[in-house]
Amino acid sequence: MLEGKQTLRRIWSRPHLPTTKDSPFGTWQKLRLLLVIVAFGDLLAAAYYFWNSAYLGRGYPYNTFLFLPRERFSDFENMVIMCRDLNPYHDGTQSGYPPFANLFYYLFSPFSTQFGYTLYLIPPVMFVIWACKQTLSHLSLLRQLLTIVFICIFSYPFLFAFDRGNLEFYLMISSGSFLIFYNSRQEQLRQLSCIALAFAISLKVYPASLLLLLLKDRRFLDCLKVFILCEVLSVGSAVFFKGGAWNAECDSFGMLVGVDQLAKGNLDYGHFNSGIFYGVVIVLKCIHGDSILEWFTGHYWIIASFLLMGYSALILRARLSSCESAICVVCLMCLLPSLSNDYRTLQILVPMLLYVSSRTAWTNTEYLILVYMGLLLVPRNYWIMLPEVGAGDIGIGSVITPLILIGLLNTLLFGKHRGNRGQTFSAGRVEHGITGLTNAS
Numbered sequence: 001m002l003e004g005k006q007t008l009r010r011i012w013s014r015p016h017l018p019t020t021k022d023s024p025f026g027t028w029q030k031l032r033l034l035l036v037i038v039a040f041g042d043l044l045a046a047a048y049y050f051w052n053s054a055y056l057g058r059g060y061p062y063n064t065f066l067f068l069p070r071e072r073f074s075d076f077e078n079m080v081i082m083c084r085d086l087n088p089y090h091d092g093t094q095s096g097y098p099p100f101a102n103l104f105y106y107l108f109s110p111f112s113t114q115f116g117y118t119l120y121l122i123p124p125v126m127f128v129i130w131a132c133k134q135t136l137s138h139l140s141l142l143r144q145l146l147t148i149v150f151i152c153i154f155s156y157p158f159l160f161a162f163d164r165g166n167l168e169f170y171l172m173i174s175s176g177s178f179l180i181f182y183n184s185r186q187e188q189l190r191q192l193s194c195i196a197l198a199f200a201i202s203l204k205v206y207p208a209s210l211l212l213l214l215l216k217d218r219r220f221l222d223c224l225k226v227f228i229l230c231e232v233l234s235v236g237s238a239v240f241f242k243g244g245a246w247n248a249e250c251d252s253f254g255m256l257v258g259v260d261q262l263a264k265g266n267l268d269y270g271h272f273n274s275g276i277f278y279g280v281v282i283v284l285k286c287i288h289g290d291s292i293l294e295w296f297t298g299h300y301w302i303i304a305s306f307l308l309m310g311y312s313a314l315i316l317r318a319r320l321s322s323c324e325s326a327i328c329v330v331c332l333m334c335l336l337p338s339l340s341n342d343y344r345t346l347q348i349l350v351p352m353l354l355y356v357s358s359r360t361a362w363t364n365t366e367y368l369i370l371v372y373m374g375l376l377l378v379p380r381n382y383w384i385m386l387p388e389v390g391a392g393d394i395g396i397g398s399v400i401t402p403l404i405l406i407g408l409l410n411t412l413l414f415g416k417h418r419g420n421r422g423q424t425f426s427a428g429r430v431e432h433g434i435t436g437l438t439n440a441s
Helices: 002-012 027-055 074-083 099-106 113-135 141-153 156-164 168-180 187-203 206-216 220-238 244-265 276-286 290-298 300-317 322-335 342-356 364-375 397-414
Strands: 358-361 384-386
Touching (some): 027 141, 074 113, 099 187, 113 156, 113 168, 156 168, 156 342, 168 342, 187 206, 206 300, 276 397, 300 322, 300 397, 342 364, 364 397
């Protein structure tokens, strides 16, 4: 018993660091803060939903922070059914994914749903373990294990993606691999990062915003390589579909436009959304601003385009390290698409690991950035603002989440300089990652 207490004391003990404003803020200090936020947030959510279910006898959406129980794993199951005949754009319900994603789902069609979904989940779990080993290799095995279990696998976006069976798991793998290998000393691994980014863009289009990192570092040839590989993956996948490659490419573009129309045509479907679109829609519906609501939905993509161009210019010019720029880009990925569910915040995990593996100046801004990231890892739907309006009764989380993302984005871009803003202090050996000593562009 005594040895167990001593072990826990060693894990949580604060190292002897100087207490000056610019003293290094180490990896374990950051992870410990995130662990506290995730533990408190998960326990609060469990207690709240258990009380509603067991003592008040209330059903969905008051008894779970996940999606409709009858729809569990349906993103995976529906896509496999849709793609099993290699006719995803014309066979009943039409796919909203690019050709490469549809071909990927087709690979699971020979298996039963249970076995196929088990296979589907193995790579994301293995990737989380590998990513933690890559970025936190300087920490003890026990601290790495705590990070893997509590900050990653038991985080809200990971659990939500698991509940839905969404493709975001594989975007986490591909875009996360891009970030981990981005500044590798080995040329082969830097090229592998470009291949990983092309895979991410070919699965869903929005990771194309990560090209900002390549543009910021003037790696224009790598941008061209990514673009060419995306075309090869897309056209090569479309060849297998009924109707031929050209029809499949045209149909996939039409379906991507249709996703935006789906969001605007289902304004009551705002539960579990992390983007600006539904956040503003919910507020306008609550205050009965119907005329403003109509104008906003009709002009949203103009607004989103200006926001994307403005923030992209700021990211390109800001004195940020690579992992800080990556966090900003992930915030834009979550905020700007009209349909952006909470599982998209899963993309914050790898940039967060890269961020905490650096030692930065110990300031209030640093704490605020960590708190924002921690809040993205916990459930946020406690008050149902517009009950019984549709399948996803709209909760306060769809307003809170975009505010958190906006706060994180603006704090990184406009926060006070933390010592030398363009520099991070190595907290250990992250040989192939984008952390370590990183100079501003």
